[in-house]
Amino acid sequence: MRRSTIAIIIILARIIYSVYWFYLAPALPIISIELRVSKALLGLIPLMFIVGAASFQVPAGIIASYMGNARTAGLGLLIMSITGSLIPFSSNFYEILILRLIAGIGAALFFSTGAAILSSTYPDRVGTLLGIYNAAFGLGSGIGLAWGVMYTFLGWKSSILLLSIIGIPLAFIVFFIQGGYMRRLRIRFSYNAVIIGIATSGFWGAYYAAGNLLPTYAVARGLPLYLSSLLTSIMLFSSIFGGLSGRIIDVIRNKVLLIVALTVLGTIPLISIPTLNIAAIIIAGGLMGYTNELTLTAAYVLVAKHENPALSLATLNALNMAIGMWLSILFTEVMVISYLLPWILMIIISLVLLPLLLLLR
Template sequence: MKKRLLLLVSLGWIFNYAHRMAVPPLIPMIRAELGINNAEAGLLMTALLLPYAVVQVPAGYIGDRIGRKRLLVMSIIGYSLSSALILFARQYWELLAVRALYGVFSGLYYAPATALISEVYRERKGSALGFFMIGPPVGSGIAPIIAAPIALALEWRYAFVLLSGMSLLIGLALAFAVRGEVSRPSRVRLSLPGNVYLLSAANFIVLAAFFGLLTFLVSFLVSYGVSIRRASMLFSLLSLVGVAGSLFGGALYDRIGRRSVSLVFGLNAFLTLVLALSASPWVILPLGLTFYSVGAIVTAYASEKATSENLGSVMGFVNMVGFFGATVGPYIMGLLIDSLGYRAAFLSVPAMYALALGIMGLEEKIGEGGFSRT
């Protein structure tokens, strides 16, 4: 039962990401049709990430109250149906509204899912969360593989309709294949420990960097003469290598604990600097390994800061703050590209990872981590 649960919850997370990351490879087509600039294209990510961030803490608390599996099923069905509404969006503001609605339902997923997995797997939570966190790389990787061919053959909106049908099946499978509530605490508290704030600040910065880079990676490569088809394949390659990165991150956390946070922040700062300066496709392979390891590591470390009574609230808070960063990241990156060009704009990414690394060093120095397995 545990393996079936982990598989289905992870599939729901994969399609949660596939819907949101179907936009980046389609940005050139969307810009051409709607006549928008890069900053406005960045807002297509911001529109979903802002409501996504806002509902994180309520999602964690509600999942603890009504049952985490129940809320996950509601989230999958909701984000599937709302994403399909893109078929009817013809104006820019309509597209923003649909993406925002999708953001609300997709935001109900992460906190109850990670709390559920942390409770069910306990001592092996790093490895289990590492498997769960293959969602971002796999979802981001399959998004252009599904979206680009459909967009070229039909119209870009139909890519979201197909994704919606696929994810809806996952929601129904989770509802009927896993019976009853698996993880529901006897007591629930909406409270936050003081040692969670520096980690949350670092998460804000790295998710701003993460989504800023991913949103414009295809456009960045195209600006250096790479065809849109090859650039989309490199985007998928980054994400597919990230599957190994997520598993690596979970295993690394189980082995060395909080030190893995600083390690991957430093590696990402170096590799994104190489990418910004060279635009070399060869950096995609090592970057995929470290880029996607962050999610599993930060998630596992955040769970160590909570008790069973406030686990959902803590997981939701760390992710909420992180996704406020994700909300502003694509828009700021778009503004930097419009004003400074791609290379200068992409240099902001290693600077952000370096800043997050400094924050984690400060956390260790002042002893707010409260973590004994270092």
């Protein structure tokens, strides 16, 4: 199979994979009414997905060492598709929680292995391909959120079922992408992946918190919901351009310095958000989305050079999630104290971990 064909298949799979991260979000208010669940508990649905994805990143890398990257990635996408297909038939809230936890495990199986396939297929253009891989996540995320429009025409259950089924044949294509070839790799962890994963977890967590909680913050400050959501979407769409700029990483030799510079550029402008100036929020959100995606791409390129790229990428991503996801909780806790403090903390935590990069070998 030509390497261009392999790349196209993986990018398409990455888009569908990304859709499955967010396509349930518009249905949460409906689920709350139909299953008589308190709105305060709805946050458990995305949380269970992240728990599954974060906890299974490293095991996914180990599994790929035995099964091969393509088979592991295909299995992961298949799990996400099947669990999504079962959600419309769930009779209670707890079944949905379990299904989203399993879907998160499927996401863990796909992420690092899909990236490893691209990095091994195009070893001379790793930054470019991983940049496109990350841009595909932004595109798929947007499609997943926009899919809520279909609920008006088909209902949320039929819409979720339709989109979930699409991933099943694509999962089998990914599974056999290398004709069953299995490359057994040593289960050896990367020291640099651990260091980079911890050092970039603050910026990852700040972006995740801002993307999820900026609408809540803005509405609490008096902005209308539609405007708050629109401003947040700018961060999402700018991340696509960050991924598409991956060629920059292939050109710049000092990728560690690039990570530091991008983190500073992406976080410092956050201090302007409490002013509620629309232009300031657009600039800060746009810069954060662009630089965060490019920073993660640079980090992925550095660890993808390890002898077991799937396990190294899984290690980095697991640390990003395990450490960074707590910033969302911190954000909401301090927001009730001060409208300025959450953004100051996002900046400080993003920058304070960067000196760990000096420990890289």
